[in-house]
Amino acid sequence: MTGHHDNPLVGEGRNSVLSSSLIKAEAVRLGFDACGLARVTPVDTSTADAFNRWIAEGHHGDMDYMNRYGDARFHPESVLPGCRTIVSLALSYRPQTTIPVDQPQIAYYAYGRDYHDVMKQKIRELAVALGLNAASTQSSSPDVVAGGSFRVAVDTAPILERYWAVKAGLGWIGRNHNLIIPHKGSFVVLGELLLTAEVDIYDSPITNHCGSCHRCIDACPTCALTDEGIDARRCLSYLTIEHRGPFSPEQADLVRRQPAPRYIYGCDRCQLACPHNRLSDNSGDPGIPLNTSLLSITAADWKALTREQYQQLFRGSAVKRAKYEGLMRNIQTVIDN
Numbered sequence: 001m002t003g004h005h006d007n008p009l010v011g012e013g014r015n016s017v018l019s020s021s022l023i024k025a026e027a028v029r030l031g032f033d034a035c036g037l038a039r040v041t042p043v044d045t046s047t048a049d050a051f052n053r054w055i056a057e058g059h060h061g062d063m064d065y066m067n068r069y070g071d072a073r074f075h076p077e078s079v080l081p082g083c084r085t086i087v088s089l090a091l092s093y094r095p096q097t098t099i100p101v102d103q104p105q106i107a108y109y110a111y112g113r114d115y116h117d118v119m120k121q122k123i124r125e126l127a128v129a130l131g132l133n134a135a136s137t138q139s140s141s142p143d144v145v146a147g148g149s150f151r152v153a154v155d156t157a158p159i160l161e162r163y164w165a166v167k168a169g170l171g172w173i174g175r176n177h178n179l180i181i182p183h184k185g186s187f188v189v190l191g192e193l194l195l196t197a198e199v200d201i202y203d204s205p206i207t208n209h210c211g212s213c214h215r216c217i218d219a220c221p222t223c224a225l226t227d228e229g230i231d232a233r234r235c236l237s238y239l240t241i242e243h244r245g246p247f248s249p250e251q252a253d254l255v256r257r258q259p260a261p262r263y264i265y266g267c268d269r270c271q272l273a274c275p276h277n278r279l280s281d282n283s284g285d286p287g288i289p290l291n292t293s294l295l296s297i298t299a300a301d302w303k304a305l306t307r308e309q310y311q312q313l314f315r316g317s318a319v320k321r322a323k324y325e326g327l328m329r330n331i332q333t334v335i336d337n
């Protein structure tokens with residue numbers, strides 16, 4: 001930071017506001033792919049009602065954590081008392097090199113180090129760059145890094161990440177239920193810097209550019225994605241990552257119903273079909289460091305994977321979430337079946 005931007009505060013004292021252009025410039029400097037600012041207001045009733053209905057109808061399957069926070073997730077003040085601003089940040093994880101199409105596939109986000117850690121670290125760096133209680137970032141607490149003035153949230157805190165990303169003008173929610181960022185696509189992870197401070201200029205939602213496109217819905221092999229919404233219980237991402245225990249015959253049938261190349265962990269089909277991902281310009285270094293050893297694993301290697309190899313291969317990776325048993329269940333269901 002140089003010149004008159006040395007101090008990110010505009011004005012002094014209790015009524016100070018942060019400079020939005022400075023926050024965005026620092027976000028770009030740190031390598032974030034998008035940054036927007038949302039003023040904290042009560043979550044729209046339509047969003048809260050739709051979320052509660054989705055949970056009540058059981059579409060979240062075994063993902064009990066989605067129901068854990070109740071109404072707290074509609075109130076950012078429950079995460080940071082006095083929260084007035086949400087800085088929404090996105091980091092691309094689209095890999096430049098991918099697993100050959102004749103081998104079992106894993107979702108792009110699982111190619112790299114656990115994105116939670118990378119994202120949290122980068123948002124902390126942003127907070128430090130903005131001069132926000134830098135000393136307290138030494139805290140060992142996973143989420144709370146400051147004495148009440150800011151908080152970093154990545155997936156773990158009860159924050160409706162995509163809702164705030166839309167409010168912050170980052171992109172729109174596509175028919176595939178992903179946040180689509182113009183020129184960047186949807187292979188991004190989101191995180192938030194919650195502030196008690198205000199900023200001088202807030203962003204507004206942008207137009208939805210899905211138009212009459214239907215490609216994501218057409219690409220879904222299990223009909224989890226329809227014009228009516230998404231049923232996680234039929235979705236390969238849910239079944240191969242979140243579902244615990246053996247597959248029922250119906251679930252195994254859904255997992256096997258994929259055309260080649262078949263996924264053994266997650267599913268990117270409805271994102272790969274999206275023209276906004278084809279046109280995206282995030283072809284530089286991905287924000288999330290890649291685990292390159294994954295790229296050369298063959299179907300035979302997967303079938304023979306031992307627990308020790310699994311632990312070594314996925315140390316510090318998001319794949320740990322499926323556990324060895326879950327991954328082997330997927331492999332045995334998909335390969336040679």
Ligand code: SF4
Binds near residue numbers: 224270
């Ligand atoms: S992730 Fe795969 S299974 Fe799930 S909705 Fe998208 S295309 Fe369908």
Ligand code: SF4
Binds near residue numbers: 174211212214
């Ligand atoms: S594939 Fe088409 S409809 Fe689906 S999210 Fe992308 S632009 Fe929207």
